[in-house]
Amino acid sequence: MSEEIERIKERKMREMEEEMKARVEGEKGKKGLRGQRQGQGHKIDHTLTLTDNSFVETVRKYPLIVVDCWAPWCGPCKMVAPVLEELAKEYAGRVVFGKLNVDENPRVATEFGIMAIPTLFIFKNGEPVDVIQGALPKQHLEARVKEWL
Template sequence: MTAQTTTSATFEQDVLKADGPVLVDFWAEWCGPCRMVSPVLDEIQSENSDKITVMKLNVDENPDLAMKYQITSIPAMKVFQNGEVATTIIGAKPKQALEQDLAEYLA
């Protein structure tokens, strides 16, 4: 199971109304570090699909959400829980570092 795509049209249903924690990866096609972190997030999703949902949001295609959540540099990952931002992670990191940042959701 890999990360799914969300958009302005589906964000409320996919993320804000989701049952468990949802990590949203704010990314863009032209962003090298975003492409580096993408397979890592896919791994985290497939290994922890029962605990967390990983969604990808293209900031170029959904500028309204990028602005709403004050995305100024990418990759930026935000974990939403109960419709609120619970955790923010900025920048590409190795898998182990991301898992540490997400430890409370993966336990």
């Protein structure tokens, strides 16, 4: 079953990448959409808000990004939010942190098979490299992020 889920995730990521490439091709003449990653060197000291439409572009833009899949009614998600804001400040310039409201953005949540929240994905160079489920203490989240620096 997990192999099938992995194949589905890979297929969906490819589809989303193709969709993004098509969008980029339609943006000819606009700087920063092709070539090197825009996110390098930018010091973002807060969590970014991601959507179904911005997800692929954002994940590919930054060399290392942690995406928190959450919902406003989720108690554990509310516990993780301030921790992620702290980590965003502490790791500004090295790691970007983003939040995806799964209620408002069901496409990405469905494509990644998110069954519980909070679920955090770590992406390195546009590829998912780690998944964290549940509200872990700051030191545990930080340790997992440091593994990918």
